[in-house]
Amino acid sequence: MLQASGLSFAYNGRPVLDGIDLAARRGQVTALLGPNGTGKTTLLRCLLGLLAPGAGRVLADGRDVRALKPAQRARLMAYVPQEVSLRFPMSVFEAVLLGRRPYLGWRPSHADFSVVERVLSGLGLGPLAERDLTTLSGGQRQKVALARALAQETDFLLLDEPTSSLDLKHQIEVLELAAAAARRRGMGVVMALHEVNMAARYADQVALLCGGAMAAQGAPDEVLDAGSIERVYGVAVDRYMDGDGNRGCWFPLRAAEGARQACESIFGAQGET
Amino acid sequence: MAEWTAGYLGGQGRRQRFLAVLLCLAVLAAALGLAAGPHGIALPRTGLEIEMFWALRLPRVVLALLIGSGLAMAGGLSQAVLRNPLASPFTLGIASGGAFGAALAIILGVLSPWAMAASAFAFALSTSLLVLGLARLKNSRPETLILGGVAVMFLYSAATSLLQYVGTEHQTQAIVFWSFGNLGRAGWNEIAVAAAMILLPAPLLLKLAWDLNALAGGDEAAASLGVDVGRVRLLGIVLSSLMAAGAIAFAGVIGFIGLVAPHAARMCVGSDHRYLFPASALFGAALVTAADAAARTIWAPQVIPIGIVTSFLGVPFFFWLLLRSSREYW
Ligand SMILES: Nc1ncnc2c1ncn2[C@@H]1O[C@H](COP(=O)(O)OP(=O)(O)OP(=O)(O)O)[C@@H](O)[C@H]1O
Numbered sequence: 001m002l003q004a005s006g007l008s009f010a011y012n013g014r015p016v017l018d019g020i021d022l023a024a025r026r027g028q029v030t031a032l033l034g035p036n037g038t039g040k041t042t043l044l045r046c047l048l049g050l051l052a053p054g055a056g057r058v059l060a061d062g063r064d065v066r067a068l069k070p071a072q073r074a075r076l077m078a079y080v081p082q083e084v085s086l087r088f089p090m091s092v093f094e095a096v097l098l099g100r101r102p103y104l105g106w107r108p109s110h111a112d113f114s115v116v117e118r119v120l121s122g123l124g125l126g127p128l129a130e131r132d133l134t135t136l137s138g139g140q141r142q143k144v145a146l147a148r149a150l151a152q153e154t155d156f157l158l159l160d161e162p163t164s165s166l167d168l169k170h171q172i173e174v175l176e177l178a179a180a181a182a183r184r185r186g187m188g189v190v191m192a193l194h195e196v197n198m199a200a201r202y203a204d205q206v207a208l209l210c211g212g213a214m215a216a217q218g219a220p221d222e223v224l225d226a227g228s229i230e231r232v233y234g235v236a237v238d239r240y241m242d243g244d245g246n247r248g249c250w251f252p253l254r255a256a257e258g259a260r261q262a263c264e265s266i267f268g269a270q271g272e273t
Numbered sequence: 274m275a276e277w278t279a280g281y282l283g284g285q286g287r288r289q290r291f292l293a294v295l296l297c298l299a300v301l302a303a304a305l306g307l308a309a310g311p312h313g314i315a316l317p318r319t320g321l322e323i324e325m326f327w328a329l330r331l332p333r334v335v336l337a338l339l340i341g342s343g344l345a346m347a348g349g350l351s352q353a354v355l356r357n358p359l360a361s362p363f364t365l366g367i368a369s370g371g372a373f374g375a376a377l378a379i380i381l382g383v384l385s386p387w388a389m390a391a392s393a394f395a396f397a398l399s400t401s402l403l404v405l406g407l408a409r410l411k412n413s414r415p416e417t418l419i420l421g422g423v424a425v426m427f428l429y430s431a432a433t434s435l436l437q438y439v440g441t442e443h444q445t446q447a448i449v450f451w452s453f454g455n456l457g458r459a460g461w462n463e464i465a466v467a468a469a470m471i472l473l474p475a476p477l478l479l480k481l482a483w484d485l486n487a488l489a490g491g492d493e494a495a496a497s498l499g500v501d502v503g504r505v506r507l508l509g510i511v512l513s514s515l516m517a518a519g520a521i522a523f524a525g526v527i528g529f530i531g532l533v534a535p536h537a538a539r540m541c542v543g544s545d546h547r548y549l550f551p552a553s554a555l556f557g558a559a560l561v562t563a564a565d566a567a568a569r570t571i572w573a574p575q576v577i578p579i580g581i582v583t584s585f586l587g588v589p590f591f592f593w594l595l596l597r598s599s600r601e602y603w
């Protein structure tokens with residue numbers, strides 16, 4: 001279990017996270033939802049032990065993540081950052097092989113190669129294997145980053161908006177994969193996500209962040225309702241159900257007052273030309 | 274073995290063959306350097322010529338090989354840890370620090386080659402200490418380090434200009450001459466010291482290879498792969514400064530090699546540092562040695578300063594590589 005308790009964090013004295021409690025269990029998908037700039041990425045960085053929390057701590061199976069050696073940590077948790085910048089050319093195969101870095105000596109073994117092969121073919125990246133990463137599209141690069149994290153073969157997988165650049169098919173594919181990693185491999189998956197409907201469909205647990213604090217936490221059905229979504233995102237939503245009444249989705253109706261004011265101040269009031 | 278792995282391993286084989294080719298190139302350059310004399314390409318015949326060969330030409334060629342490989346590896350390392358293709362040992366102000374150290378020795382009238390080398394070395398290293406101090410106080414992000422390095426570079430350049438301003442004409446000339454680079458100053462003792470500073474860190478560079486590969490994808494990604502980013506970055510700066518300062522102390526400022534050799538190597542063997550470091554070292558060694566052979570023969574018996582020839586020879590070569598390379602930018 002990956003557990004944050006009483007976690008607070010500030011960038012240069014500017015507080016971002018405040019008293020966060022979160023437990024991500026193995027075999028479960030935990031979705032972090034919340035508006036832009038609310039601290040989802042920061043929370044992931046703290047969970048990974050990349051940032052030192054100002055208060056509280058993060059325990060991985062009872063051990064403080066900040067006390068783990070970097071290599072130990074990398075065998076326990078893999079991470080797909082929100083953005084990846086690449087400065088020097090590198091092939092897709094090499095990029096995925098880097099996921100084996102925590103296990104490597106000087107020369108990758110057959111076992112390393114077979115993991116890379118499995119991940120590449122699983123994600124349909126085989127045809128791109130020899131391509132230079134800097135020449136790929138944003139979505140393709142995002143999948144390569146996920147492939148690298150899967151090749152790391154860790155117990156926990158932390159994904160920061162893994163579907164943000166993907167088309168409809170690949171979004172579903174990646175989320176199915178995350179769910180399968182949790183259910184079939186028993187991995188603990190934590191992902192920051194913006195699509196409320198996707199979170200409702202694939203997550204076992206939803207953590208709703210607002211202003212750096214935990215607004216609500218629990219099963220998607222308990223946490224997500226028209227009230228909580230409007231409070232956190234400032235958007236009124238309606239729920240549409242299918243014929244059997246067992247699958248629904250949230251549909252945004254209108255922005256709250258603030259957003260409308262922004263439109264008016266930039267483009268003028270309606271009716272004006 | 275499935276096809277993608279086979280493709281990767283095939284690429285590795287190609288890189289190994291390329292390293293062999295580069296090794297031949299460096300050996301060829303060394304042979305050229307040994308054969309090149311004031312009378313063109315000719316082997317020594319008279320007793321005096323043979324004596325000169327052992328006492329002057331051989332150490333010169335050995336020093337050229339050392340300096341070339343040291344500057345090239347230092348450049349490749351600083352590009353990797355600063356995550357910047359424009360970085361070279363000079364980005365951190367090492368060259369201007371070294372030049373100031375030598376100028377100070379000249380102005381103070383300390384003209385023993387050892388004292389001058391020591392002063393150049395000390396000031397070259399002092400720049401990276403300043404930069405590392407800055408990193409300690411603020412953070413060790415590449416941008417901080419590069420800006421700090423460039424600022425230190427300007428500081429030392431201004432200090433050198435001041436020394437030139439107050440120095441006699443003769444001293445000023447000596448300062449300028451030092452900064453052109455010269456492979457003729459060093460004897461075997463100096464070479465042994467330079468070799469220690471350049472060759473001893475080399476195995477450490479290879480040990481860092483995987484960490485540096487991971488760093489190419491960004492600090493965060495590297496950290497999540499188990500790389501201690503801060504430690505690798507500081508270690509990289511210390512090692513590359515040491516190698517570059519070792520080279521500069523005995524041979525003066527030989528520009529361009531530290532920037533170009535790693536890129537030339539990258540175009541040939543890719544960005545995997547396990548291959549990039551050896552390839553850079555061989556490229557740098559071949560380039561400096563060949564440039565020195567040219568410097569001694571083109572205008573014989575005049576010797577054109579090596580720093581000038583490396584650029585004249587290296588820039589066209591680099592342009593050619595740049596145009597030939599199929600990648601978009603290098
Ligand atoms: N390196 C940094 N230095 C200073 N402040 C930062 C830094 N990174 C993020 N912040 C600030 O911390 C807050 C939380 O940022 P964070 O990136 O965690 O948000 P997020 O929830 O991931 O947002 P998004 O949905 O846009 O990705 C923001 O207000 C942001 O401006």
Ligand SMILES: [Mg+2]
Nearest residue numbers: 040041082160
């Ligand atoms: Mg974010």
